[in-house]
Amino acid sequence: MTDLINLLYQCGDAFAFLVLSSLGLAVIFGMMGVINLAHGEFIMCGAYVTVSVTRLGVPLPFAILSGALVAGIVGIALERLVIRHLYGRPLDSIVATWGISLIATQGTLIVLGSSLPGIGTPFGSVPFGGYSYPIYRLVLIGAAVLLLVGLYILFNATRYGTVARATIQVPHMAEALGVDTRLVYSLTFGLGAALAGLTGGLYAPTMTIVPTMGATFLMEAFATVVIGGADVFIGTAPAAAALGVIKAVATSWEGQLAGQIALLVAVIAMIRILPNGVSGWLLQKRSS
Amino acid sequence: MMASLAGQRALAADPIKLGVLEDQSGDFSLATIGKVHGIELATDEINAKGGIAGRKIDLVIYDTQSDNTRYQQFMRRVLQRDKVDVVFAGFSSASREAYRPIVDQLDGFAFYNNQYEGGVCDSHMVVTGAVPEQQFSTLIPWMMEKFGKNIYTIAADYNFGQISAEWVRNIVKKNGGKMVGEEFIPLGVSQFSQTIQNIQKAKPDILMTLLVGTAQASYYGQAAAANLKVPMGSSVNIGQGYEHKRFPPPTLANMYVTTNYIEEVDTPASKEFLARWHAKFPHEPYVNQEAENSYAALYLYKQMVERAHGSTKRSDLRAIIDQGDVCIDAPEGRMCIDPKSQHVSHTIYLAKVNDDHSISFPKVWHDIKPYWLGDSGCDLTKKDPQTQYTPSSPPPKL
Numbered sequence: 001m002t003d004l005i006n007l008l009y010q011c012g013d014a015f016a017f018l019v020l021s022s023l024g025l026a027v028i029f030g031m032m033g034v035i036n037l038a039h040g041e042f043i044m045c046g047a048y049v050t051v052s053v054t055r056l057g058v059p060l061p062f063a064i065l066s067g068a069l070v071a072g073i074v075g076i077a078l079e080r081l082v083i084r085h086l087y088g089r090p091l092d093s094i095v096a097t098w099g100i101s102l103i104a105t106q107g108t109l110i111v112l113g114s115s116l117p118g119i120g121t122p123f124g125s126v127p128f129g130g131y132s133y134p135i136y137r138l139v140l141i142g143a144a145v146l147l148l149v150g151l152y153i154l155f156n157a158t159r160y161g162t163v164a165r166a167t168i169q170v171p172h173m174a175e176a177l178g179v180d181t182r183l184v185y186s187l188t189f190g191l192g193a194a195l196a197g198l199t200g201g202l203y204a205p206t207m208t209i210v211p212t213m214g215a216t217f218l219m220e221a222f223a224t225v226v227i228g229g230a231d232v233f234i235g236t237a238p239a240a241a242a243l244g245v246i247k248a249v250a251t252s253w254e255g256q257l258a259g260q261i262a263l264l265v266a267v268i269a270m271i272r273i274l275p276n277g278v279s280g281w282l283l284q285k286r287s288s
Numbered sequence: 289m290m291a292s293l294a295g296q297r298a299l300a301a302d303p304i305k306l307g308v309l310e311d312q313s314g315d316f317s318l319a320t321i322g323k324v325h326g327i328e329l330a331t332d333e334i335n336a337k338g339g340i341a342g343r344k345i346d347l348v349i350y351d352t353q354s355d356n357t358r359y360q361q362f363m364r365r366v367l368q369r370d371k372v373d374v375v376f377a378g379f380s381s382a383s384r385e386a387y388r389p390i391v392d393q394l395d396g397f398a399f400y401n402n403q404y405e406g407g408v409c410d411s412h413m414v415v416t417g418a419v420p421e422q423q424f425s426t427l428i429p430w431m432m433e434k435f436g437k438n439i440y441t442i443a444a445d446y447n448f449g450q451i452s453a454e455w456v457r458n459i460v461k462k463n464g465g466k467m468v469g470e471e472f473i474p475l476g477v478s479q480f481s482q483t484i485q486n487i488q489k490a491k492p493d494i495l496m497t498l499l500v501g502t503a504q505a506s507y508y509g510q511a512a513a514a515n516l517k518v519p520m521g522s523s524v525n526i527g528q529g530y531e532h533k534r535f536p537p538p539t540l541a542n543m544y545v546t547t548n549y550i551e552e553v554d555t556p557a558s559k560e561f562l563a564r565w566h567a568k569f570p571h572e573p574y575v576n577q578e579a580e581n582s583y584a585a586l587y588l589y590k591q592m593v594e595r596a597h598g599s600t601k602r603s604d605l606r607a608i609i610d611q612g613d614v615c616i617d618a619p620e621g622r623m624c625i626d627p628k629s630q631h632v633s634h635t636i637y638l639a640k641v642n643d644d645h646s647i648s649f650p651k652v653w654h655d656i657k658p659y660w661l662g663d664s665g666c667d668l669t670k671k672d673p674q675t676q677y678t679p680s681s682p683p684p685k686l
Binding site for chain 2: 006009010013014017105106109113114115116117118119120121123124125127130131132133134136137205206207208210212213215216248251252255256257259260
């Protein structure tokens with residue numbers, strides 16, 4: 001019984017990390033098709049803002065939201081300055097976002113130094129059967145699920161959602177119908193960046209705050225989004241669930257290295273079987 | 289005759305070129321920026337007093353960006369293009385092993401000013417950092433006596449972690465203890481829920497943490513959040529990454545670290561050293577073990593070159609090291625180069641992290657020699673194998 005709960009907890013923990021790592025990227029890369037190698041730096045930005053604002057005495061939830069907000073604003077600015085000119089040029093966007101990532105990491109190091117003091121994890125832990133579970137980890141799992149639901153509602157039940165999906169599917173038609181597609185692109189990129197910032201804020205209390213911290217999210221994020229395919233809801237969520245189980249089981253069986261190997265092997269196998277990801281496969285089934 | 293004399297005089301006034309390859313950016317920069325500053329401080333002090341044997345020191349500094357390929361690239365560049373007399377280089381053992389063959393091949397002379405897993409027997413290298421026989425042979429028996437005999441190790445999964453874990457295993461066994469778990473974590477991993485549960489399951493008396501880099505440092509916060517209260521021992525924490533300053537207390541309460549220097553060391557020499565340091569670098573967040581090692585290394589080098597009458601030739605310096613009395617009074621205390629292994633003897637401080645993250649020193653060991661290599665058969669005065677040995681594959685007996 002205890003073992004089962006342990007395994008469930010580990011799966012949930014891995015699931016939350018995969019979902020939160022990849023949500024912003026799912027919007028920017030999955031939906032918009034921009035290969036964003038600066039995704040980790042948006043996460044880092046959210047974490048830095050969260051920690052700094054918390055140190056000013058702002059309660060953690062508001063600090064996390066301000067991290068998301070700042071990352072979102074930075075995202076919108078970057079979209080206007082750089083990304084906008086690179087739509088439809090995926091290879092160029094790789095180089096540009098990689099450059100942005102290097103500049104952000106090194107710039108942070110130069111301006112703010114090699115690390116910020118941490119803020120500690122709130123809420124303590126619950127003991128159970130010889131183990132103890134940090135409550136904040138359960139909050140992270142809850143946040144992952146809530147965000148998925150929230151995004152689903154945003155894209156399916158609001159006017160912005162409809163317009164955004166229309167713009168991304170057939171931009172010239174959307175424009176002909178009077179949609180300001182430039183604004184929609186900007187907002188959607190900003191949304192992706194804000195989601196990344198939110199992730200940084202959520203994980204900030206559990207991690208070392210350094211300029212390179214974004215890199216630890218990048219591999220998981222791309223793995224999940226590539227497996228998930230273009231659709232955030234029928235793609236990212238099931239992909240994160242499947243990968244979370246695979247990673248947790250392999251990690252508890254044979255250690256962290258095995259967990260990482262299993263994750264990557266699963267990704268390789270999945271891309272071979274489902275080249276368009278889970279959502280591509282589901283959509284194909286639906287249309288045939 | 290005149291011309292050659294003039295040539296010699298010009299030579300004597302030529303600066304000594306010192307190559308510095310350290311990570312000023314990337315994952316390790318937090319721990320290594322102080323190494324560059326230590327070398328700069330010592331250079332300023334020495335140059336202000338007329339240099340080494342009348343020759344000023346010129347620094348050639350490259351940022352290796354925590355990237356092993358850059359170490360190889362820059363090591364070639366400083367030795368071949370910049371033609372430096374000596375190189376101070378490297379933080380991680382992976383980076384050292386990446387550049388060491390190049391130093392050997394190009395017949396360079398390099399100082400590795402970093403604590404590490406031990407075992408490098410190579411006359412092209414002087415190691416001023418502490419090694420396992422200095423850090424673990426002191427720490428583990430002391431902790432076992434105080435806390436119990438069941439030990440669990442978590443270590444970074446590369447040569448440093450693997451070989452250090454082997455040292456822990458051997459010393460635990462020799463002292464009648466038991467390993468109840470051992471786990472190797474790939475570099476860059478930042479999520480530790482499973483590891484924490486494994487430790488809770490094994491219920492060790494002591495947890496040896498040999499984690500490396502800023503990502504892995506996330507372990508401590510996560511373990512504290514899970515209320516894991518096992519006493520921790522380490523050869524790398526505090527002394528390098530000053531985690532007690534970066535994490536809110538009591539995250540690291542009850543951690544014990546053996547180090548040859550940290551800025552809390554409360555001696556007149558250390559205080560005076562810190563005052564000079566902060567006069568030059570007022571914003572330094574922390575003066576760590578490697579910063580002091582790098583600072584002291586330059587003074588060791590100065591002494592060797594001066595005793596060799598200003599020569600920086602490796603064979604001349606080797607002859608000085610062979611005399612066995614290259615010693616200086618460093619901020620930590622006295623340090624001497626062991627001629628057999630070209631490692632350095634150290635004062636070892638046992639640092640305890642208290643609940644409020646202040647540091648106390650329950651014990652100090654003076655003049656701990658780097659004996660293992662020499663005892664097991666590495667003798668650079670006779671033979672130069674240019675190899676790294678481990679406890680399970682020691683050097684052949686002479």
